[in-house]
Amino acid sequence: MKPKAVISDLDGTLLDTIDDLADSMNAVLRRFGQPEHPVEAYHTFVGDGVHMLIRRAFPEGFLNDSRMTEAIAAMREEYLARFDAKTRPYPGIEEMLTGLFEREIPVAILSNKQHEFTRLTVARLLPGFPFPAVVGAKEGVPRKPDPTSALDLARRLHVLPSEVLYIGDTNTDMETGVAAGFLPIGVLWGFRGESELRASGAALVIADPTCLLSFFGS
Numbered sequence: 183m184k185p186k187a188v189i190s191d192l193d194g195t196l197l198d199t200i201d202d203l204a205d206s207m208n209a210v211l212r213r214f215g216q217p218e219h220p221v222e223a224y225h226t227f228v229g230d231g232v233h234m235l236i237r238r239a240f241p242e243g244f245l246n247d248s249r250m251t252e253a254i255a256a257m258r259e260e261y262l263a264r265f266d267a268k269t270r271p272y273p274g275i276e277e278m279l280t281g282l283f284e285r286e287i288p289v290a291i292l293s294n295k296q297h298e299f300t301r302l303t304v305a306r307l308l309p310g311f312p313f314p315a316v317v318g319a320k321e322g323v324p325r326k327p328d329p330t331s332a333l334d335l336a337r338r339l340h341v342l343p344s345e346v347l348y349i350g351d352t353n354t355d356m357e358t359g360v361a362a363g364f365l366p367i368g369v370l371w372g373f374r375g376e377s378e379l380r381a382s383g384a385a386l387v388i389a390d391p392t393c394l395l396s397f398f399g400s
Contacts, residue, residue, distance in 0.1 A: 185365065185397050187341045188282060189332060191350035192293035192300060192318075193228060194372030196275050197307055200224055201268040206260040207239050213256055214249070216240055225373040229352040231294040231325050232257055258296075265299060266306050272371050274391035279311050281395045290315040290335045294325050294354065314339060327357035332364065347397060353382035367394070 193199040200221060207227070208218040219227070219239060227238040236253045237245065245253065282289050291313055293300045300318025315338055317331055324330050336343050343363035350356065351372025359366025360383035368379030368387040379387050388394065 183342070183344045185347045186287070186345040187336070187339045188287060188289045188347045188349065188394070189335055189339075189364065190289060190291055190348075191352070191355045192291050192303065193295060194351035194374070195349055195355070195369055196271060196279075196291070197269050197303065198272050199265075199269045199303070200228070200373065202261070202264050202266070203228055203235070205267070206257060206264060207235060209260040210236075210253055210256045211239060214240070214244075214253070216244065228373060229294065229354050231319050232296060261299065265303055269303065269307055271307060272391065276308075278391035278394055279308070281392065282398065283312060285395075285398045287398055288314050288339050288341075290339060291317065292326065292331055292335055292358075293318045295319065327354050327361055329358060329362035332358055332362040336362070336364075347394065349388075349394065351379075353378050356382040356384045359383065 190196055204221045204224040207224065211218050227235050232254060236250065236257060279289060291300065291304060295318045297318035297320045301316050304313065304316050315335055317335060319325050332348065333343065336346050346364040347367055348355070348359035348362065348364035349367045349369055351369045352374045356366045356368055356379055365385050366383050368384035370376060370387055370389045376387050
């Protein structure tokens, strides 16, 4: 079936957010007197929401319920202070989005980043693009790879799951696409590698954002 819509992950797919995430999490670790991590480590720490980021960054056994609550609040404060300091769209993303919207293809965003930060980041770093929906993680709603939010977005876009291209850079994204019945496409410019993307269900992988336009004609 011919695709009629695109649903995209945000971090590692549309925006290179890794430096700001790493700098913010390392600032939180300093507050707690815990060792920091190199930026490269955050490529595998991120992708599954702030709770998992914190659990992966802190030493095993350090966190209890109280410390987790404090760490979440601290991460919110640190990230708000620098979420757009180094974050930028990946090369080719703005061209890809322009081409999709010129073709009247709706593009929605679905992220495991907290909802308010998802919307704030998109508004600041991808201004002017008419996304019909920008959705992040919300309390009481299952996070990716659960397909609940993804399928809700397909309904809001008035398309069948089989008509959706889902793009992302992690195993979580590919598993989301598979579970939702979308066509999952892995991107090679993000945080993870080709082997992980293919092993978790990528129908294909692309190395250049503008390759996506070939699905929708000239």
